[in-house]
Amino acid sequence: MRSRDHQGTIAMKWGWVFLGVFLSLGTLSWGEKGLEIPEYDGRDRVHDLNAKNYKSVMKKYDVMVIYYHKNVDRSRSAMKQFQIEELALELAAQVLDDLDDEDIGFGLVDEKKDSAVAKKLGLDEVESIYIFADNEIIEYDGELAADTLVEFLYDVIEDPVEIIDNERELKGFHNIDEVIKLVGYFKSEKSPHYIEYDDAAEEFHPFVKFFATFDAKIAKKLKLKMNEVDFYEPFMEEPVSIPGKPYIESELVEYIEQHDRPTLRKLEPHSMYEIWEDDIDGEHIVAFAEEDDPDGFEFLEILKEVARENTDNPNLSIIWIDPDNFPLLVPYWERTFHIDLSSPQIGVVDVEDADSVWMEMDDEDDMPSADELEQWIEDVLSGKIDPDDDDDDDDDDDDDDDDDDDDDDDDDDDDDDDDDDDDDDDDDDDDDDDDDDDDDDDDDDDDDDDDDDDDDDDDDDDE
Structure with a gap:
């Protein structure tokens, strides 16, 4: 669910x-x-x-x-x-x-x-x-x-299992590479082993494709033994034989459920929500490439090569989106992820807030090599490349703003203190000036008194 x-x-x-x-x-x-x-x-x-x-x-x-x-x-x-x-x-x-x-x-x-x-x-x-x-x-x-x-x-409404009877149908089987598929070789439709296989197919129908053959020549070309079932992961050239044949329904169901997240899978309109919600630790590695475009085809082939080399890594799952299948979503994706979908792109996306980091292409005319692409993916899986880093940068910016505000407050306080000190000094100077003026006035008064006394003495002498 x-x-x-x-x-x-x-x-x-x-x-x-x-x-x-x-x-x-x-x-x-x-x-x-x-x-x-x-x-x-x-x-x-x-x-x-x-x-x-x-x-x-x-x-x-x-x-x-x-x-x-x-x-x-x-x-x-x-x-x-x-x-x-x-x-x-x-x-x-x-x-x-x-x-x-x-x-x-x-x-x-x-x-x-x-x-x-x-x-x-x-x-x-x-x-x-x-x-x-x-x-x-x-x-x-x-x-x-x-x-x-x-x-x-x-x-x-189609049958859960499609029977391969001839070479043309076998060619059609090999042309299906974008979905999980299984093929088994059984004696007949009445075989108890085929009945178990058919019951398992009903559990996954129509999301997983089940095929079977009762023809020994077809089975030989598929390299299948009697009652054996091969599991094909999307875009993988070689299948994996499910161990433990002959199987019962529950064993087949358990194996498929354990391997139902392919290394590389395509976003399809009929299953888009299921695929998008099947994230790993809240993130998706997403690749945009137009299969009918030369650059897109080249990039997709490189992507398939990397997926095949890393198919045993349970932590790697890449979603391939062909923009041609979703033309009305192209402007939304370009605006949300800040990318140009006229050329191939690969990035890691946080499914909760749509934060993303995209691989830088040095030259638009040359696609990254398989080694370069694999190294970038390894950096994503190791956490060196993380869309959440953008959130950390935003937090740092907020902290810097707070520090600037604190510095401004400190400067204002210092200015206020300096102003207060200057006012105090001015008041002290004014007081000193007033005291000096008072002293000068007192001295002048004393001198005047002395002069008056001297004049009086002189008058007495004249008499």
Whole structure:
């Protein structure tokens, strides 16, 4: 199960971007037949499920798609968003309405009004899509867009195991390299070992691709022995034989669960949230490269080489994103990560706050060598390159500002003290001057008195 605590908001924003563009395409119309993009016909096909009707509604369909949504009664903006979501489901239901092989139904469960239904069906994560098929519950972890959801449902209704009968199908098997896949060699469909294999496939369907052959010539080209299963990691040239054949279902399930995080994996629209939430210690190593671009292809080949050399490192998992698959997200990524996606990029991203550090390319015309790329990745894994370092720099800047404020305060205090001392000195000088003036006046008075006495004495003598 997924958790949206720290990146769910970003994930939902991605979904709205894709959903909006696809629904807008529905308004286009062409003059000729053969390329008519579906437009919503206005017919309600999505059921509002409640305690009274959910059992009867679900019995009508081979596959039931249920959107467990939050209550939007008190929020106008949430109501508008929900209407967009519901429209995407209506369009998907319309497209699949005439499907011959399977009857696929769509329903809504309100977290507040239909909590009892959610509990009985095992719906425990709001804003998630659950698919009920063949006694299995599949949680859809992709974008809420009609085209992506329909494509995913086509995979759901396929058999969990695809049989390889001839050379062309074997070539098709080898051309699949972007997902985890397994292939086994068994005597027949009735073999108990194949039945165990098929049961294990149902546990991971449709996220992990399971193949099998009953042809000895095909098995020889795959280098498989009877009842043996090979595990292929994405973009790896050589498979790994699962030890302990013949296997029971639980052994196969356990092995796959232990190896379900590839060294290099591609971000896909139908599983983007699941991949993004499967971080290592809150971080992702992310590589942007356009496969159809010469530089992007070259960089991707170097990336695959590094992944193959380090496939045994459990701490290494690189997410490859082809910008061509997400054109509306390119401006968001460039703005958020401060990078230019017109050329290949690789960086480490903190999934909580989107802080990131990106490898510096010395020459845009020359891609880094495998050794240079591997050294950069080793620096990331060792902690020498860490997106959290930016947070430390911000803290240091704050500390510097505080120190400057303290220094300014100290300077102000010193100036005040100096002013006080100067005032005291001036007061003392004024007092001294006053005292001196008083003394001078007293001396003058004394001299005048003496002169008067002398004059009196002279007068007496004359008489």
